[in-house]
Amino acid sequence: MRQIASIWLPRLAIERWAKTSDAAPDQPIVLTVEGTHGPIIHAVTDAAAARGAHAGTRLTDARAIDPGLVAVLADPAGDAALLERLARWAGRWSPLVEVEPSTSLGTGPSTSLGTGGADGLRLDVTGVAHLFGGEAGLVADIRERFAGAGLTARVAIAPTAGAAWALARFSSPSPRSASSSRPLPAGERGIGAALAPLPVAALRLPPEAVRTLERLGLKTIGQLAGIERRSLARRFREADNPVDALDRALGRKAEPLTAVPAEQPPRALLRLEEPATHPEAPSQALERLIAPLVRQLEQRRLGARRVSLAGYRVDGSVAVAAVATSIPSREPRHLHRLLADKAAALNPEFGFDAFALQADWTEDLRAGQDSLVEAPSGTRALAGLVDRLTVKLGPERVRRPVAIESHMPERASGWGAAISAPLSRSDGEELERPQxxxxxxxxxxxxxxxxxxxxxxxxxxxxxxxxxxxxxxxxxxxxxxxxxxxxxxxxxxxxxxxxxxxxxxxxxxxxxxxxxxxxxxxxxxxxx
Structure with a gap:
């Protein structure tokens, strides 16, 4: 049976802001975004919520109740970027993770993203729960890891994405509730029984459709499910049809998940107007592509461990020259020096019409200062020498001693390629051994x-x-x-x-x- 986990982050915006702010925790802070008729509250602190402020209201109306509210401009783009990073991080629980869009609910719970945008994730956890001791263990692990990151998370697991979304946001927040750890019964009847007491806003309907249903006296999903479908469908547009929303929540209609696209490696591209047949073309292309690739690495705070220059020929074939480095690097002269000879050896044949320089393997590389003078550190100088020797002689001829996972002294060390990262002891204990x-x-x-x-x-x-x-x-x-x-x-x-x-x-x-x-x-x- 398919199982979908919905992770709702109700306080994402305010908790992200609080991490970088030096404001006192008891201050009545509200984050605002620009609306049609003035600033709208986007998220609130606990102190502001206690004074009656909540997301989705106009700042002027909230200040009419409490003039002491302190308004700070929100950063929805930063919140969305954080959610994208969290989606990639959530791959620890499922290979299929999607950023879950938020619906502006007029009658739902107060959210930190009350003005729209994304506020959660959904994961396909089919066949995954047993790795964490069951669904309760999976939910507990998700909550603990988000709490460790300073984020409040509510989690629900259900056979459909719609049901999981509804339970995460509208069910009781008790840890023993169905929205947290208790699995739903299989089949449409079990899902319907769990959703019946929830408000119709839990079907992810627009605020206008929710208000219309409430005027008709249909305030819960159970009441909505008992109405004749044809008469109900005639009152709504196709996009706002509550019948379709109900069918998706109950599993009558499919709702596929679209995984977050993997982050593309840093890459610089050069297209030629005419095919280049001169042997110097790859070297000239390398000189023009090094700088934009290094800029991308700097922006993403990465260092290259493997770089490849691909030349695309007019007949559809590809010629590739690749090098590796022993430590992360984004030094233009060093990368150019490693690739220069191999780029010059690329055969144009019938001509190249494009070149691409890509960092196939990257690692984190923060900006830092080695010394007060411009002389390189010993580690970087040695790494540069290893890189140049490896390019000239081949990785199998340049080796260094490496640790091997064995506690027997005669087996605990060996020789490996110098270009690869040295292995470290898994026990973390520094033992006294003879030289x-x-x-x-x-x-x-x-x-x-x-x-x-x-x-x-x-x-x-x-x-x-x-x-x-x-x-x-x-x-x-x-x-x-x-x-x-x-x-x-x-x-x-x-x-x-x-x-x-x-x-x-x-x-x-x-x-x-x-x-x-x-x-x-x-x-x-x-x-x-």
Whole structure:
């Protein structure tokens, strides 16, 4: 059965404004937008609401009741942009998310967007709820994450988008209400029973249609559902027909969702009036496209990790030159230097009629100052060198050590492409490890006080080392999913001999562990 979640953000505008404002929380603030006959209240603080102000009324009327209201110009465009970002963020709950349009309801609950615009999201959560422990768990997770972002959210899940919209906005706000966590019964009858006590405004009708129905005595959806359909439809225009709205809410008519379009990567395009067959054309196009691409990256506060120059030929084929960077970058000279040789190698064949420079992979890159002088930092200088070597020699020939997900010392590191980001330890613990690790642990003879005591002297490569300091043990168990069942655990010690040399040694196995004879001692690394 299809399930739609509706997320209503009733205080989006005022909560977004409050995050950036230094006004006292007890001030009677109202956000306003320009209307036909003067400013109209767009959103209100709790203090202003307590004095009788509410969204949708004219500012002059509200000030006639309370002259102390403080008016601030609203920012609907900023609210809409935030909602678009929230829609992409809500992809954590569903692959299909849509910005839900708001209807100016004359009799509905007071909203923060009372003058129109978008005020919520709707998600197709079919087959998703079990990942969160059921619908109640999904609703709780949505509420908690929006609350963590400082936003009030009301959530409802229903088999249709219309029913979910109505329950999120008009049902009881109690956490145990059907609009919050209790699933609706399957089928049209179950949806109709849940919607019956709600006002007709919950069908997302225009204010004129709502007022007409109320004058006719049809104030709830249950009353509306009992009226003969033909006589009701004749009184309304096709766009305002409450019969169609009721059918969509009950699932008799389909209401598809349109997902928010994915944000396009930064891209600069150059179209040519005539096909270019000269070999220098790609290089010249690159010089003209670098600047607009960098401007887009700066505006979106991004840095490029992979950039590609595509040349579109007149015969429909595409020639592509691509490079990658080890850290995010939007430095024009650096990007141009990396792409210059590859762009020059593009074959025009019958001619190029367009070029596109695109940042295929981007990461956040905030503006910052490395130092008081213009000299680049060591990290950026090293990254630039790695990028240039990778372009010249190939990514498989320029490598650096990387961490590998394994707690066994001999498996915990390896070599990877230098252009890729280094892996980090998942445990977050900084362990003391030797600077030099032997390719293969070498057996040593250890003299110790008791079978389970600390080592006191060991012989390695025919040399005797008296131990004066020892730290440990650090126990490392074998990786049972890789190693055979006969593998033995290790107890590692950091030891220092009489000459000040430090070693990393370990005892393999325990007496009586049933996995072999006596424990063996090995040296695995050297410190310093």
């Amino acid at each position: 030099r690790l032997l390719d293969r642990a070498e057996a040593i003879d250890v003299i110790y006080a008791t079978p389970e005591g600390l080592p006191r002297r060991f012989v390695w490569r025919r040399a005797v080392h008296d131990i004066i300091r020892v730290a440990g043990p650090e126990r490392i168990a074998p990786e049972w999913w890789r190693a055979p069942s006969s593998s033995r655990l290790r107890d590692y010690y950091r030891v220092e001999d009489q000459a000040g040399r430090r070693y990393w040694i370990y005892r393999e196995g325990l007496i009586g562990d049933g996995r072999g004879g006596l424990p063996g001692w090995f040296i695995h690394g050297l410190f310093g």
